[in-house]
Amino acid sequence: MIVEYIRYRIDEPRRAAFEAAYARAAQPLARAEQCLDYELTACAEQPGDYVLRIRWTSTEDHLRGFREGPEFRAFFTEIEPYVGAVEEMRHYAPTQVAGRGGAHPTLYEWAGGAEALERLFTRFYEHVDQDPLLAPLFADKHPEHAQHVAAWLGEVFGGPQVYSAEHGGHRHMAGQHLGRGIGEQQRRRWVNLLLDTADEVGLPADPEFRAVLAYYLEWGTRMAVLYAGPTPPPLPDAPMPRWDWGLTPPYRG
Numbered sequence: 001m002i003v004e005y006i007r008y009r010i011d012e013p014r015r016a017a018f019e020a021a022y023a024r025a026a027q028p029l030a031r032a033e034q035c036l037d038y039e040l041t042a043c044a045e046q047p048g049d050y051v052l053r054i055r056w057t058s059t060e061d062h063l064r065g066f067r068e069g070p071e072f073r074a075f076f077t078e079i080e081p082y083v084g085a086v087e088e089m090r091h092y093a094p095t096q097v098a099g100r101g102g103a104h105p106t107l108y109e110w111a112g113g114a115e116a117l118e119r120l121f122t123r124f125y126e127h128v129d130q131d132p133l134l135a136p137l138f139a140d141k142h143p144e145h146a147q148h149v150a151a152w153l154g155e156v157f158g159g160p161q162v163y164s165a166e167h168g169g170h171r172h173m174a175g176q177h178l179g180r181g182i183g184e185q186q187r188r189r190w191v192n193l194l195l196d197t198a199d200e201v202g203l204p205a206d207p208e209f210r211a212v213l214a215y216y217l218e219w220g221t222r223m224a225v226l227y228a229g230p231t232p233p234p235l236p237d238a239p240m241p242r243w244d245w246g247l248t249p250p251y252r253g
């Protein structure tokens, strides 16, 4: 994902037409598969300064996919009269620093931090070792596998960047699943067992946290199956995934 910022300075007489043109241009933008979302904001302190933020799937997708694709003509026709008023038009990569505001704790903090996640995965892999469907897959696992997976989830849930600093990050993790031939039954057992273990070790059971945990586990295990399968996707060069509260901010009683 990449964020494009376009800054405009628009003279007073043209502002209403500019905003109307963008309202029309937003329609082809919304239809473009490369566009994740967009927002046009007007400066409160300096009337006439505008910032358009567009999240694209990638810079390449924007510059080739969108600009050479079917929606570009209708988009550009609307905004072309304002090209001369552009003051900046550049792409910015996301960093690990991102929040939702509202003083929300991270999922990592809410879960109970490193200690709670290590407790979860230590107990989980004890169960895995006894499970006829899963044990063979993990027979030769690294002696600190549970701690590594706890570090992974901690970072994904907004905790310290231990997995990317010490264990090889996203690419290494995905690569660990290559060629393992994980089946759907094994995937489902992995999820069920982890959720049961979350109950057993007393991870927070509130609906908001558990909804995000289940959302992440569905995504993560299905990705593991894809990497483990006969035609895995390319290993990601992307930063670690980052999960957040999404549509269900923490329950405040």
Ligand code: HEM
Residues within 6 Å of the ligand: 134, 137, 138, 140, 141, 142, 144, 145, 148, 149, 152, 153, 167, 172, 173, 176, 177, 180, 182, 186, 187, 190, 216, 217, 219, 220, 221, 224, 225
């Ligand atoms: C959300 C889902 C998953 C997460 C977060 C996850 C996480 C990880 C991580 C972080 C590693 C690398 C550990 C290291 O750096 O040493 C790993 C390896 C591995 N994973 Fe997963 N995994 C997931 C799903 C699955 C599933 C569904 C299976 C099989 C049913 C599986 C089987 C394995 C195996 C066999 C390894 C190699 C273990 C070793 O040799 O040490 N994973 N996983």
